[in-house]
Amino acid sequence: MHLRLLAIAVISALSTHSTFATTDAELRSVLEKRFAGDRSGVCVAAAVVGDGGGVARAFVCAGGGKPRVDATSAFEIGSITKTMNGTLLAQFILAGKVSLDTPFADLLPKDAKLPVFDGKPILVRHVVTHTSGLPGLPPGFAPTDLSDPYASLTEAALFASLAGAKLERAPGAAFEYSNYATMLLSASLARMAGTDYETLLRERVFAPLAMRQSYIGKRPDGVRATAGHMSNGGETPPWTLPGNLAGVGGVRATLGDMVNYVQAQLAARDSTIADAIALTHVEVKTGAQPTMGINWILTPLAGRTVLMHDGGTGGFASFAGFDPERRRGVVVLADAAIDGVNELGLHLIDASTPLGTPRTVTKPDPKLVDALVGDYTMAGMKVSLTKRGDALVVQAQGQPAFVLSHDSAGDFFTTEFDARLSPIRKADGGYGFAWHQLGGTQVAQRVGAVAGKPAVVPTPEQLAAYAGEYPLVPGFALTVFEKDGKLYVQGTGQPPIEVAAAGDDVFVADAVGAQLRFERREGKVAAVTLEQNGQKLRGERR
Incomplete structure (x- = not known):
């Protein structure tokens, strides 16, 4: 979620202005502008909760026509689930059973070996702000099915993997997004409650907020599990977040239920868990950036503070955010693993944020194609880029060759599977590339010297x-x-x-x-x- 040069990719810089989408028609118009012709073919369900409780809703598909999603469609909301996990934790905090300064080891089984750094333990506050220092995934974790990567992970294996975990810096020192830490917390909350995680979430979050169409594994009657899609438009299997680990990102929800959820964040919906929800909004101090509450990201926007979280699985992308001062909230649910839902969501909260543009198919610059042709190594594997007519062709050693198309964002992509190639300009005037696939990125290194144009030497x-x-x-x-x-x-x-x-x-x-x-x-x-x-x-x- 974060890069070495870019701390956290949330939105583009503030520059343009437009009118708030406050009616169904206005919201539909914004969505059509953003996604018309997008090569993913994505369908989006979105809602804007306005001051006074009014709600605008719209369902739009990139290809136009009747949307394949509607009010009964349940989307994978991915990591927005973490904010619900935070609400559960807040309830335990208010009940006096735990605090943000409780050593996280106290919540784990006695035989679980949680690492420390120079005698400094991981506290609960470090887990909910992604500053624990634990890695993104369990040590030694090797998915057996990349299209459903977490399906084979068990709770026992999760706790056992702590034996191989090490901290490279003190907890609280730096932000490092960790699904691993959140899965440990999710399982721990279920242990504390003495029940399974889905029952805990249904009884303590879904029921109080009238989220009757939300679930993890037990789909309610009348709710349709929406099919997910890759960014190239092809369908992909749903993700399985097993049992008590599901607090990391396992919830499916309809647009209506997510509207209820955002209204509760704005205190526009009475509930028995209002105090717990309010506690998740309070800044949890660690000294690291970005500033966070309990699993909510606190984002400065146009002189105010917006709370937000995004989500992404193999076939979905999502956003939930709200502006407490202006009492405006937004939900965006997409049935494809696309980029840009944060930009769209924050644009709908405050129109000074650029909307973003669709990725449309375009012809690449022939000079760029010629500059990319060559041999590379990537993750220990040889990869060759060649030219076929005007198109770029990629071939990994021992694998078939694939002709790549090009889009308006400057990336090359294949329609055979979900992957894209981003050209990288080099200091010598030549090019390399980054390869994006299955949620990860690999930077390829060119084999042998290539004579680029002489480097510019400014004074x-x-x-x-x-x-x-x-x-x-x-x-x-x-x-x-x-x-x-x-x-x-x-x-x-x-x-x-x-x-x-x-x-x-x-x-x-x-x-x-x-x-x-x-x-x-x-x-x-x-x-x-x-x-x-x-x-x-x-x-x-x-």
Whole structure:
């Protein structure tokens, strides 16, 4: 969820304005603008909860026509489930059974070996802010089915894997998104309650909020489990989050139930768990960024604080967020594993956030295709990029060749399976690429030297013209400065990284696979776009 150069990819920088979507028709218009012609063919269910309790709802598909999703469609909401897990924890806190400063080991089985760092234990507050230091996934975890990666993981194996876990820094020192830690917490809450996790969630969250169409494994009558899709439009199997581990991302919910959930966050819906919900919104201090409540991300936006969380599984993408000051909430549920739901969700909360654009099929620049052709190594495997007519072709050693299409976001992709290739500009003027598949990213290394055009060598005075602060997302900015004839970029709360000129107003950081493309107005540097791991974030210079 986070990158070395970019702390947390939430939204593009603030720049454009439009009218709030406050009616069904207005919301439908926004969704159609965002997804019309999107190559994924995604269908989206979205809702905006306005001040006064009014709700706008819309169902839209990228290809137009009658949507395949409706009010009875249950979507995988992925990691938004973590905020519900946080509500359960808050109930235990209010009952005096645990606190944020309770050592997390106290919640685990006695034979579970939770690591410490220099005598400093992991506390509950570290788990709900992703600062525990535990890795993203259990040590030694090897999915047997990549289309349903967690299905074979058991609770016993989860706790046993702690024997191989090590901390590289003190808990609370840095943000590192950990599904592993959340699964441990989910299982621990079920143990504390003396019941299974789905029953616990149904009795203590779903029932109080009248979320009668939400479930983990026991689908209610009249609810249809929506099929998930890959970003190339093909169907993909649902994810299984076994038993008591499901608090990490195992909930399915309809749009109506998620509206109930967001209304409860805004205190627009009376419930017996209002105090627990309010507690999840309070900042949990650790000293790390981003600022978080109990599993909610606290995001500065247009001078206010918005609470949000996104979700993603193999076939779905989702967003839930709300602005307590303006009493406005948003839900976005997509039946495909697409990028950009955060941008859309935050645009619907505050229209100063750019809406984003659909990924449409386009023709690649022939010069770019020629520059990418060559042999590479990636994850210990040889990969070749060749040319067939005007198209780029990828072939891993011992595997078939696949012709790649190109989209308006600048990525190449195949329709045979869900993967995309993002070109990476190099300091010598040549190109490498990043390969995105199954939720992960691998950076390929070119085999042998390739003669790119000579590197641009700006003078210190020319470099100084780029200096300044460029906010990319609320709470995160790039600071650019010149020192000793070199240009450096420093993300909020991160160390500076040297970047090298790769063209006019283009700089790259080869070590992290990032590119900075500066824009000028009337000859002066005015904005920058960061491209990294297939994502693009733009910021105006302050």
